[in-house]
Amino acid sequence: MQTVRIGIVGLGNMGSGHARYLIEGQVKGAVLTAVSDVSEERLNWAKEKWGDQLHTYLTPGEMFRSGEVDGVLLCTPHYDHPRQAIEAFECGMHVLVEKPAGVYTKQVREMNEAAARSGKIYGIMYNQRTNPLYIKLKELISSGELGEIRRTNWIITNWYRSQAYYNSGGWRATWAGEGGGVLINQDPHQLDLWQWTTGLMPKRIRAFCAFGKHRDIEVENDVTAYAEYENGATGVFVTSTYETPGTNRFEISGDRGKIVIEDDKMTFWRLRQLESEFNRDNRDAFAQPECWKFDIPIKPGGTQHKEITQNWTDSILHGTPLLAPGEEGIKGLTISNAMLLSTWTDGWVDLPIDEDLFHDKLQEQITRSASASGKGGKA
Template sequence: MVLVKVGVIGIGNIGSSHVQLLNNGQIKGAALTAVCSSNESRIEWIKSHTKGDMKIFKDEDTFFNESGIEAVLIATPHYSHPELAKKAFAKGIHVLIEKPAGVFTKDVLEMNDAAKLSGKVFGIMYNQRANPLFQKVRDLIQSGELGEIKRTNWIVTDVYRSQSYYDSSKWRATWKGEGGGVLLNQALHHLDIWQWTTGFMPKSIRATCSIGKYHDIEVEDDVTAFVEYENRATGVFITSTGEAPGTDRYEVVGDRGKLVVENDELTFYRLTQSERNFNATYTDGFGLPEWQKVEIPVESKNANHSMIVQNWIDSIVTGSPLLAPGIDGIKALDISNAMYLSSWLNQTVELPVDSDLYYEKLQEKISTSTFTKKLVTNTTLDVTGTH
């Protein structure tokens, strides 16, 4: 069996797990043949935690030019994802990027164009798309069982982070280093699942992003956003890294009932008839459509990184469809960029976001920043910032 030669660039927390996944033979049809990191301590880690004949590179250009890899998994800090992906596509290399796709939609659009021109398999690590729980939610919505969507609500406050987390590296929780806070880091998977399960994007967003509300950081750690959809449905998205104990509750209300995801369980409050039909025909004043509470037996599996990697390799080998196409990465990013821009401008923002305006405002945040970290406990971390 011919194995796809895979390389990993960025050997931090997430990159290290991908290295072990591939090096231990857990991905069928793939062989880890090269890694790249500029961090000496991570290179030493690679030498002591991997087996077999593997090439180690410190320079990204040499890595792409001389490694001989056919596919690359990019697990570097946020800003570098689009540029590295474009370099890989130019070399005819398949790409799987960690989330986020990038920090601003302007360069992600360029990356997506490069991916299309290359004809290579391009995936993104949206591992929650492989979670049977959210796959079932998507099926119930898009099959029409829930009826037309009226409202969506997601409270994501179970992503608590202490100050020590933010102090773990210089780049973390800065506009220049990470490009954002809870929206771009902890809640981006939720933003993707939000639009993926419903099957459509918001039309407009009005958001309040509180900067350093609970932590000594220069980016947001608390967000409340109101969205409107083309069909006049509305939604609310709330997230924070400063609440404990937190909540993770996702509700989708439709013409035929309500779906609730909480505590890794899915409940369908199913109406026996359309609410709109009931409203039009019921004549007794006070009343409510009949409904049944249905506990849907589906197991939640959150750690699905291996499934996304395997799906990507299978697509390279057999041409099978991707569960998380890389070009989809712009959708959650578009939502997060719109939330930031809405908060910065103190106004409602239409989607897709004005990519040039967002880039301009982000650069202003970076160039005018006077924030300095009072304490950095570890300046050598080489992590993606995805956790």
């Protein structure tokens, strides 16, 4: 194979965006040959915009079995991802799925198992893994430069969404339509980066989620969560969609200082000596270890969605390692599921979570939901 023939499922905002750069030839070795959407209007729009040579299908299955595509990019509503991915794997397709991997881990685990059985290339659109800031952070932590991690704090409240945003689609911010709120819609990238950069998954979580705070919606739009790790480290994750101006500040403290990412900059307060060594040897009651402040230079780059699609294509054609393996989508989702489950049960949740209990609690929310599932591409 010299070229990967790609099909896109779902022509909403994300699907259309991916289609544009593929049509423009911005991904080497890839060509968009087909699209699928439940809306004939969207399919007609695609043909008018990109030409009759583009094959169009009303159902994903038709496209998977058409012989016109080698791999598919899933850009549909959250609940559809695992079901459509499993069908694609069974049809011999390579799969790149938009975030989040799904709504609940039990469903995503089945998708991961189908991917493993298929032997096909399976990626997830965690485009923030191409951001040089987070690549550098991961390097500094994994190299031991920061020492053992002791605390993480991420305040991510710059996801402002007005009531008009939520009113723009009947499926938005509903349990039946989206399966959650800020954790499933806005924060999947941060939940992934939280564990990807540090290399740590929580052992247990206690969270407090507010549902419809200052907004007429069903789902969570304000979250404060506390996490504990096996090595004794702790973490706090705070997020909302109603605060403005908001904050995006990620702070990681280690045995050799702390790193802060804010305003697209990285600052490292580096201790000259490990705190654990200083504490062991120091005899001065009010002394502190010597500390140096550095602004860490960050190389430009990171083409976000295009880079993930290029990497997935290169993996299919040349065996290049994936930047964002699809199997890893379950990690951030496990954290968000744990936060909701902690709120619903009003207690601590151990990881891995009780997947059946979460599913049952989610179904309780869905039965009370005012929305039916959304149609077409994901916005």
